[in-house]
Amino acid sequence: MTPRIDPLTREVVDLIGSVVFRYHEEYDAAAGKHQLTGAQARVLGLLSLEPMPMRRIAEQLKCEPSNVTGIIDRLEIRGLVERRPDAADRRIKLAAATAAGKETYERLRSSLDFAREPLARLSTDERTALRDILRRMLGLET
Amino acid sequence: MTPRIDPLTREVVDLIGSVVFRYHEEYDAAAGKHQLTGAQARVLGLLSLEPMPMRRIAEQLKCEPSNVTGIIDRLEIRGLVERRPDAADRRIKLAAATAAGKETYERLRSSLDFAREPLARLSTDERTALRDILRRMLGLET
DNA sequence: CTGGATATTTCACGTTGTCAAGCAAATGGG
DNA sequence: CCCATTTGCTTGACAACGTGAAATATCCAG
The missing domain is CATH 1.20.5 (Single alpha-helices involved in coiled-coils or other helix-helix interfaces)
Incomplete structure (x- = not known):
């Protein structure tokens, strides 16, 4: 019943797999040059565009919000990100890239x-x- | 001095990033259906082709051999993989997918x-x- | 046979991820 | 207005993954 996947599609899937693997290597290596992990770099990339509630970061990363707490903690300690209150809703914490954070991300990005x-x-x-x-x-x- | 990346290349890089993210989601989801993590699924995929020394698995995954020990441990406990001695070199342990392991991987693969x-x-x-x-x-x- | 290289494991540690529980703040129905 | 519920975030316990250093066993060259 499982539709036999044709050889062309199968090869394309394999090729995409190789690209994915390759992309990760390079992404992590580039992040490593700036003492960042892959997850930290991804979050910094998001926050370089605009500040964002913890919740939304979790949605973008497709992970639990409790996980984001730790990632932001580690970025905040290093001064790359800060937590700001939200004017309209005091439950919300807006994570925002600092100037140093944005600069780090831009350097990372051009070293990709x-x-x-x-x-x-x-x-x-x-x-x-x-x-x-x-x-x-x-x-x-x- | 950093060569300004042209917009077309930049967009392609972003698109590849999206594909990578998407691929990972689906790969992990497919692995999860079979109670496997992404790393376990990747190793099982390697070993479905042929038995392999721990060392070589580490090379393929581009990680330290000590990391592979744990991954194989967890697969072995579940009977998906076994460690065999190498006839020629007693230092080497060949990790090999069991019949159950190969079958699990094939099911995983077709559910991708x-x-x-x-x-x-x-x-x-x-x-x-x-x-x-x-x-x-x-x-x-x- | 000895000394150095190689293959694996163990241990300590950090990051990422989950889930459950808890707290603070917002919100809506009576 | 008030209480119950929901929402946003954090904490704590736990597991997988990843690194690096040290230990053990084996191989191999001289």
């Missing part, structure tokens, strides 16, 4: 070699095609 | 919905194009 090494092998046309296909895969049609 | 849901949105031509681009990205030219 993944942007250069494997993608450099592709022509502009290929990159465009890849972008369009990935958009469709992720359901980001315009 | 990532193969269906997002890729189903693509035509065969798009999938072929994606395969070719990913191959080039990963340096798997023929």
Whole structure:
């Protein structure tokens, strides 16, 4: 009953698996250069865009809020993030990247070699095609 | 001095990040259905192909051998993996998937919905194009 | 045979993740 | 207005994963 997956799809899934593995390696290595773990880097990336309640961070990371408490704790100790009260709701704590946090994240981001090494092998046309296909895969049609 | 990354490349990197996140979610969910963690599933996948010394598992996972000890311990307790002596070198322990382990991994693999849901949105031509681009990205030219 | 390298394990430790319990603050129905 | 419920966050206990250092057993070269 399980629909036999055709060989093409299977190969694509494997290739995506390789890309995922490769991406992680490089992401963690880049984070490590700045003494950050992967999770810390991801949170810092979120907060570089805008301050956010703990709750929403947990939703983005798809984990429990209690987990976020610890991650923010460790970032806060290092002065990369701060907790601010929310003007409208005193239950809420807004986590916000400090100037140092934003700067760290920007440096991390531009040291993400993944942007250069494997993608450099592709022509502009290929990159465009890849972008369009990935958009469709992720359901980001315009 | 840092080469400004062009917008197209930046978007592709972001899209790949989304795919990576998505892939992980689904992979962990599929593993969870079989009471496995992501790391356990990955090891079981390796050992489904062939038995392997602890050392080599660590290399494949890019982690320390001491970490592998624990992962194999937990799989062994559940009868999915066993440690065998190596005929030629008594220092080596070959980790091998048991019949139950192989079966579990095959079930896990076919429940990997990532193969269906997002890729189903693509035509065969798009999938072929994606395969070719990913191959080039990963340096798997023929 | 001896000394050095290799394979694995053990231990201590830190981070990430879960779940349950608890506290503070908001909210809605009577 | 008031109480019950819900919501947001933290705490504590626990497990998996990951590192690094030290211990043990085995191999191998000289």
